[in-house]
Amino acid sequence: MRRVVSLYLPTWPSDRIRRRDKAAPPRDKPLVTATAANGSRVVASACRAAQALGIRAGMAVAQAQAMVPGITVREAAPDADADALARLAAWCLWCAPLTAPDPPDGIWIEIAGSAHLFGGEAAMLRTLLTRLRDGGCTVRLAVADTPGAAWAVARFAPRETSPLVGPGQMAAAVASLPVRALRLAPETVAGLVELGIERVAQLAALPRGPLSLRVGRAVLQRLDQVLGHAPEPIAWVMPAEAVVVRRAFPEPISAPSTLERVATDLTGDLVALLARRGLGARRLDLTFRRVDGGVHAICVGTASATRDAAHLTRLLCARLAEVDPGFGLDEATLAAGRTEPLAAVQGEGLDTGETAQVDLAVLVDRLAARAGARRVFRVVPVESRVPERSQRRAPPLAPADGRSWPADLARPARLFEPPEPVQATALLPDAPPALFVWRGVRHRVVRADGPERVRGEWWAAEGELASLRDYYRVETEDGARYWIYRDAPMAEGPRWWLQGVFG
Missing domain, CATH: 3.30.1490.100 (DNA polymerase, Y-family, little finger domain)
Known part of the structure; x- marks a missing residue:
């Protein structure tokens, strides 16, 4: 199934200038590019700060300077913009195998075969947005089964609309959008508006035969491309140095x-x-x-x-x-x-006995191909006495940093994050629980060890200055062993929590 991302860069000319020219004004200062048209200089593009001040493309430069004295004006360079857009499309190959520029202000990315490497489409889009915005780009995006639907949602859907158009949901996603979201020529859009057709849903509801005679085949072709009824090939890029x-x-x-x-x-x-x-x-x-x-x-x-x-x-x-x-x-x-x-490796005469080093990368790759790369990891120690902070996920083949947990540290094989509340009864103050109820089941304690007192990390958060936990390792009459803690002295009405289960 095809899944195409449309990247929309509404202020690409000014973003490009700021990326390459250190003398350019900061992003909160207005910047426009200018070009010659009909014997005068007009605004070719305006950054977001300039647009907020009422400056629009097509406006005379003299009028813009009168509205915003001291505004920065740079000469428009459409060829340089196009070249930079092509380079940015090639840069996007880090996340997908198929990318292409969509001049003058967009990029296509085919992610159907690569989204799983990032934990799904939503995670992939978040990563892509973050990297582009960190690089100084103003960007909106959307993903859909067809390039046309993704293009329309990225540019014309309300900002609160989800950028993820579900499989087969193109018609619903574009129904309320204006007809110019179909990538039609301005004169065609004007003709449709004169006929009272302002939204895509209105166009899609009309009989195709009379509509084709009235507005032409090009309009219906664009509509079919958006809805997936007609193919839309894209000329994907491939860097010259690629293997x-x-x-x-x-x-x-x-x-x-x-x-x-x-x-x-x-x-x-x-x-x-x-x-x-x-x-x-x-x-x-x-x-x-x-x-x-x-x-x-x-x-x-x-x-x-x-x-x-x-x-x-x-x-x-x-x-x-x-x-x-x-x-x-x-x-x-x-x-x-x-x-x-990767240097060449001599394959003859290597040790293949019990002392030979096992290549875990092969196992990791197979597990990642089956379960997803985000689900394959290893747990490494973190210097913290709070149990839920004492470990973190790391890449499966990340080198060890020399840290390890103490050999005599008794910790359960399974930790709950967050801990689950239990109702417990203790016979004496500061004593382990005699029984507790967890997930609706009553457990009677026959053996217990503790308490192990863990104080909050006051240097991590001010609210943990008075935090205190008393942990107990308890064994129930059916032989199960649990890790339970009380988070305040009994005189203050303590709460009990189950943090983990021993193997």
């Missing part, structure tokens, strides 16, 4: 066994090319072109740089079931979307 291998087929292919054979052959060719360049792959992008012009891509990532052809082939073949060949595939492209230097 890429391609294979065209004299006859369309579609059989799963044929796709596996193609993936195997392409991987072998790519590994040989990587070896000649002294590189290892960290991400592979396998792209299939369909005979109807559609493109389907799948991505796999690796925990460390590798040129193991068999391992990479297994990762790719595990995801080939996602490829929809349609009426057939006529070309396949395999690219190393991310590479790292």
